[in-house]
Amino acid sequence: MDQKRASNQEVRKINRLNTIRSILACERISQRELAQKLDVSWPTVLQNVKELAALGLVQEVGSFESTGGRKAKALAPNRDAHLAVGLDITQKHIGLVLTNLSGDLIQYTRKKLAFSLEEAYFQTVASEILAFVASANYPKERILGLGVSLPGIVDVKADILTYSHALDLRDTPLEEFRRHMPFPCVFINDANAAGFAELRGQDGPRSTLYLSLSNSVGGAILTGGQLYTGNHLRAGEFGHTTLIPDGRPCYCGKLGCVDSYCSAKRLAELANGSLELFFDRLRAGDPEIKTAWLEYLNWLAIVVNNLEMSFDCDVIVGGYVGSFLGEHVQLFRSILAARNTFDQNADYFKPCKYKYEAAALGASLLQIENFLESL
Numbered sequence: 041m042d043q044k045r046a047s048n049q050e051v052r053k054i055n056r057l058n059t060i061r062s063i064l065a066c067e068r069i070s071q072r073e074l075a076q077k078l079d080v081s082w083p084t085v086l087q088n089v090k091e092l093a094a095l096g097l098v099q100e101v102g103s104f105e106s107t108g109g110r111k112a113k114a115l116a117p118n119r120d121a122h123l124a125v126g127l128d129i130t131q132k133h134i135g136l137v138l139t140n141l142s143g144d145l146i147q148y149t150r151k152k153l154a155f156s157l158e159e160a161y162f163q164t165v166a167s168e169i170l171a172f173v174a175s176a177n178y179p180k181e182r183i184l185g186l187g188v189s190l191p192g193i194v195d196v197k198a199d200i201l202t203y204s205h206a207l208d209l210r211d212t213p214l215e216e217f218r219r220h221m222p223f224p225c226v227f228i229n230d231a232n233a234a235g236f237a238e239l240r241g242q243d244g245p246r247s248t249l250y251l252s253l254s255n256s257v258g259g260a261i262l263t264g265g266q267l268y269t270g271n272h273l274r275a276g277e278f279g280h281t282t283l284i285p286d287g288r289p290c291y292c293g294k295l296g297c298v299d300s301y302c303s304a305k306r307l308a309e310l311a312n313g314s315l316e317l318f319f320d321r322l323r324a325g326d327p328e329i330k331t332a333w334l335e336y337l338n339w340l341a342i343v344v345n346n347l348e349m350s351f352d353c354d355v356i357v358g359g360y361v362g363s364f365l366g367e368h369v370q371l372f373r374s375i376l377a378a379r380n381t382f383d384q385n386a387d388y389f390k391p392c393k394y395k396y397e398a399a400a401l402g403a404s405l406l407q408i409e410n411f412l413e414s415l
């Protein structure tokens with residue numbers, strides 16, 4: 041009996057979650073359309089809409105034109121009823137995003153701020169967050185919380201940042217970050233967060249790999265809409281797979297890792313440390329830069345092809361370099377296709393949608409998801 045009651049409650053919860061997700065995904069929708077879309081009864085939809093309206097998440101906004109009979113009421117989401125902030129902490133910068141319940145990016149900023157575990161650093165971050173929220177003209181009370189993206193291995197269960205090369209930290213309690221923040225926090229690895237952001241709005245639970253090419257190389261394995269984290273939370277560390285046996289030294293201490301060939305630093309160091317300048321020179325036709333870029337794309341193609349052969353799924357390439365790949369999709373696909381054992385094309389490769397904001401956005405989406413699932 042208890043089990044039955046529990047499962048009825050579960051079903052009601054899932055129905056309510058699906059209802060709010062469907063309403064959040066459109067501008068306006070009628071109750072009839074909702075019932076059809078969700079394949080649930082009319083009274084179930086009515087009950088869910090009533091509950092969601094009482095929570096201020098859904099509102100009536102007039103009615104649809106009638107084709108005979110009564111006009112159908114139009115429902116719309118109240119997307120800005122609650123918001124979440126995403127914070128991306130890197131070695132030299134912080135990124136901040138503000139996101140609404142639909143996961144739309146309302147505002148983004150990135151500031152130079154060198155990381156340190158000192159009190160002063162966190163005080164600056166906390167005041168930047170409050171100023172950022174205030175500048176968007178939303179009351180602080182609407183903020184559900186803060187999603188924090190960290191460049192390292194995040195063990196949420198043990199509540200520690202196990203390792204971060206970029207921040208030079210080992211086994212650091214997440215409380216060190218949390219205690220200074222003005223909102224409740226959830227934490228996530230940066231590449232996993234960026235992968236989540238890239239998957240937003242994708243139809244169905246397709247499996248996808250995300251490869252992040254920033255100052256270090258990382259990635260995420262997303263299957264059925266969920267992260268695959270591995271036995272030690274290290275899944276997706278593509279940067280430390282071997283590209284060239286006994287090749288260039290990697291910061292991890294080994295030789296020939298993907299990171300030593302494909303990180304954004306490798307390109308930036310050919311243009312006074314500036315990735316933007318590297319691509320400016322490439323556009324201007326600098327022959328040395330062009331040669332370096334082709335060599336880079338060939339290395340990258342080995343990595344991406346290996347990933348596709350191993351996982352048989354879409355590969356989204358993001359991070360700092362990924363944000364410039366959009367201009368070179370055809371060229372890169374042709375290099376990839378030449379390596380492909382099974383297909384003539386490389387349509388599985390997708391350039392990323394987001395640039396520097398991906399990790400902060402993905403972190404904020406965690407707070408939105410937690411809220412929706414708590415309904």
Ligand SMILES: [Zn+2]
Binds near residue numbers: 290293294298299
């Ligand atoms: Zn390495």
